[in-house]
Amino acid sequence: MDTIVSAITSARTPDEHKALVATLRSQEELLFRHAMSLDDLCEPLSAPAHTLGLVFALNVRASALAQAGASPLASTFVQRCRLLLLHADRAQLVFAPLEFSRLCAKFLTFALPQPSGALLAVRPLLAAAAALAPTPNHITPVHALALQAAILAKTYRAALPILDATLVQIDVPRTGVTAHDVLLLHYYAGIALVGLKRHARAAQSFQLVLTAPALVLNSIIVEAYKKWTLCSLIASRAVPALPRYAATAVTRHVRSAAGAYTDLAGAFASRESAKLRRVLVQHAAVYRKDGNAGLVKQCASAFDKECIERLSRTYVTLSLQQLASAAGLGSAEQAEALLLKMAEQGELRAQVDRVRGMALFADSDGPDSDELKAGLDARLETAVALTQKLRALHDELAGDASFLAKTVTKGDRVGARAHLGPHHGADEMAVM
Amino acid sequence: MAGAELVQSIAEAYVGPAKVQRLLFIAEHSAELRQPALRLALTELSASLNTALYSDVIDKRLAGACAELGIVRNAAWVEATDRRAQQQVDKIEHDLSAAKTSLNKEAIRSCHNQLGDLHAERGDYGAALKSYVRARDYCTTTQHVVGMCLNVVKMSVLLGNYTHVLTYVAKAEQAADAAEPQLLGQLRACAGLAQLESSKYKLAAKKLAECASEAGSAELVLPRDIALCGGLCALAALSRAELRKSVLESAPFRALLDGVPRLRDAINAFHAARYADCLRELEALKPELLLEPFLHSHVDRLCAQVRTKALVSHFLPYRTVSMAAMAAAFSTDLPALEQELVALITDGTISARIDTAAGVLYAQRAEGRAASFRKAARMGDEYAHEAKALLLRVNLLRADLVVRRDDQHGHGGGAQAGSVGRQRGFAI
Known part of the structure; x- marks a missing residue:
């Protein structure tokens, strides 16, 4: 000793x-x-x-x-x-x-x-x-x-x-990292971002789990798919298609492993309130069991908001009663409450005329462009930095014989057909 | 045109398989014209060699109607005709082998064509198509080539194989010279029908509007039908300027249109922005349109497109429109109009918003600046994410970190991931 x-x-x-x-x-x-x-x-x-x-x-x-x-x-x-x-x-x-x-x-x-x-x-x-x-x-x-x-x-x-x-x-x-660690990292990152109410970024994080190179489906991927579906609905009101570079093992089987969630996405896309409520009741136990009940609830309110926003793009004035029935809300009072909440949070520019029971929607022209412009500059910088990284990687890969041999010969077996061709990838990115 | 007259005129104007097909189509789709159409079709069939269709109609397709009319299958005729046809086939095939041994190109070609004709008359269009295509290697003049193409096109139309139609029309147009306006016209009409079938209404309208009266042929499609299909497609898919240029100012097609006064009036009314008249004429024409085999499955969609186009064109020049006036112009009521408009606004066809309190429709001039800023910002985010994902993926692949079944480091995997949320019950 x-x-x-x-x-x-x-x-x-x-x-x-x-x-x-x-x-x-x-x-x-x-x-x-x-x-x-x-x-x-x-x-x-x-x-x-x-x-x-x-x-x-x-x-x-x-x-x-x-x-x-x-x-x-x-x-x-x-x-x-x-x-x-x-x-x-x-x-x-x-x-x-x-x-x-x-x-x-x-x-x-x-x-x-x-x-x-x-x-x-x-x-x-x-x-x-x-x-x-x-x-x-x-x-x-x-x-x-x-x-x-x-x-x-x-x-x-x-x-x-x-x-x-x-x-x-x-x-x-140097780090002893495994594929499993990478999946968990992005899964947990997604959950943390949900906690911070940044659903769009959470969806991106979950998507990284779904697009990781994989030969088989595992439960992290399935759980990530469920949360990805919900976060996409909350953030962008639609579930995008999985990127084509996602592994076939994932694209082929993940949907059937999360039926309750694809049902929800389908009902959301149908724009029918009754259908959505039916799915919510039908699968309530599944959502609760998966620990996703909270997210599902947020999905439901995103659906209501989406309905109101759609109506605000279609109408200048609309009676609260019509608003409630068109958006599938219970009563005019409920519609009014939701409308006021959205207006308070700046998601919508609207007024309520209590005397006539009317909702007035102002021209929807988003927030001030100065703020947007600053955001754009920041994004440009990120993009330039990333492009440099991609270029460096591209050059490095072009000279990496073992990687080329692996992806070209083993490409199909690893399910890497789509991510193969770092050339394509990098070039596509560069011109975008 | 009234029903009975229509049936009669088809029976007089068409010949061969097209006549039978049309009559049977009417018999199947119109209860009131079933009997006269069926009777004429069977008369025509029993004068032909097409025993297969004859038996099929009586035994299966329209068995009920045949029973009502007291028509029974003439088995003796079927047998005799089959025998006769088989003899003819044997004879031609004998000729064909003789021609092949003597290497007489022209004789081989004509035998193949005869065989094709015979199969066509027997109603076996697939076999006929094969025979006609076989003749292709023995074509010596451009006329032969064009003839072959036309034969193939006709068979493909009868078979409903429209992709074939377009390729062979293109082939024939390459080979043919301008000296054959009638042939070219027929080919063009067939191409138009093929586009119509694949729901490319704009292309169909343009092709069909190039046709003149000589484009019709009694074996396939009559000038009147070209006018119906072409006119309706043009009304649905062409803009007002295009409508004037390719329909109203094209003398040959105008002549065709005069054969269908209702449709001509509808087009004129549309061009003159009298939309209610246009839609009324179209509505009146609908029963007839539905009996046109090429149009049948497209009529509803085309009419809906005409209506949408009319609504859009009506609203286009205005900044605000009273919905009551608009409803009057389209002879409909306010709630129905509102529903139509909501559908159009939602799918982005017109850019406008509805003021239900005042009953006014406001045009909305899109403010591009903010929208494009937002779009650029979104693209930037997407780019950043995609680039990050790409870097990560390539690095994972380089290190050969792929999710496999026997992941040694997997300590419970997602079961663990999922259970974190459940056990600790953190709010998501």
Whole structure:
């Protein structure tokens, strides 16, 4: 044991760290035997200087805890982990990424039962994700964990650093990321965005799950499809077709796996209020079971709003009674209430004439264009930056023999026919 | 034209398979004309070699009506005719093999054509088509080629195979020279009918409006029918300027239209913006239109298009229109008109809004600036998302991170994902 401790404390240079990891890996048995006394071993170690040692020690400690299940000990473990995750040394993590992300997962598992544990876990996990990622654009297994913690703690805003980052880089040796982690990341990101009421972006995030390369359907994809359908309806009032580059395994089977949701989308598109209500009642139990009842409710109110907006584009004046019947609302009072709410939130420009029982719709000309123009500039910048990235990737791929060989020969098997041809993709994008 | 006269005129004007087809079509689609049409059709059939259709009509297609008329199948005639036809086929095939051994191109061609004619008369249009197409390799002059094409086109029309029609019309038009106006006219009419069949009304109108009276042929389609189809398509699909240019100012087609005074009046009324008259004439013409085999399945859609076009053209020059006046101009009532207008506004055909309190329709001049700003912003967002998705996907593929069945790292997958929401019950 003492040799291990001295090895941990003496390692300073990268070479020494590399050697340390090899030693620790070979000595895991020994650590296990001393699992109960590891707390003492950790005591003098500091997170930034002895990151590697702590990672291995705490990993073993957690395994021992899972067997013992003692609560005060668990709380100590969580405390230590917290400090480690917050102050981990990036340079050392390079040598043991798998162990580190495993520790992060264990940390979350042990933190959740603690009082307000999820909330306490958010910041360390965010820091850990940043420390493990070679660049801010890299995806790590810890990203999904951090989002999960943020969602459970309902602090969606805390997840913004991850939600706003352009997470597109993959580096398996450096981060140990798997396809499963990437799916979970985007699934959780979608949920967090729903929590922030940014349904359009949530739909995009869920769509990333649906378009990930896949040979089989799994339950994350199916759940993402359900939420994608609902978010699309809320945000854009219609469900777009799945992009053609989505894997065939997904496009072919996902619809049948989520029948209640395709029914809802169909009823929404039919513009018939009665039909929508019927579907809502028919599948209410399914929606509740899937934990989507809230989103479905928002869909229903999006439908009502869509009806009113459509009428406002068609009519200048309309009696509230007619409005209610045309939009499939119960009574004139209900229609009036909804109309006022929409007008208050600036979604519609309308007035109500109580004396004559009339709704007056003003010319619908959206918000001021100055604001829009600023938004446009920002978007242009994003687009230019992304285009540069695409070009770089394109050039890199053109010279990457192994990738070309893989996509061209294995293309069909991987279901990658459509995403094949990064050439096409990049060029299409560039001219758009 | 009254019903009985119509049947009589068809029986007089058409010959061959087209006559039988039309009469049977009327017998099937009009209860009141069933008996006279059926009787004429069977007379015609029993003078032909088409025993298959004869038996089919009596035993299946119109078995009820035949029983009412007391018509029974003449089995002896069927058998005798079949035998006779078979003898003819044998004879021609014998000639054909003789011609083939002596390598006489012209004889081979004529045998194939004779065989085609015979099959056509027997009602086996598919076999006839094959025979005519076989003659193709033995055509020596352009006239032969055009004749072959016309034969193929006729068979394809009878078979209802309209894609064939267009390819062979194009072939014939390449081969034919201007010296054959009648042939060209017939081909054009067939092309127009093919476009009509595939619901491309604008193309059909243009093709048919180029036809003159010589485009009709008793074997396929009469000038009057060309006028009906062409006129209705033009009314439904052409703009007012096009209507004037290709219909009203085209002397040959005007001559054709004079054969159908009602439709001519409707077109004139439309052009003069008297929409109520136009729609009234069209309504009166409808029973006759429905008995036209080429138009039958399109009549409702075409008439609806005419009405929509009339509404749009009526509203076009105004900024505000009183809906009561508009309802009067279209001889309808306010609620019905409002419903029609709502449908048109919703699908974006007209840009207007309704003031129900005042009963006024306001034209809405689209304010393009804000809309295009918004559109650009949306495109930008979509681009950013697409680009991000592309980068991610390519990177996933490069690292070979594909969702597989045996995902070693899968710890429960979506079951876990789904359960987060359920167990913790966070509000979504």
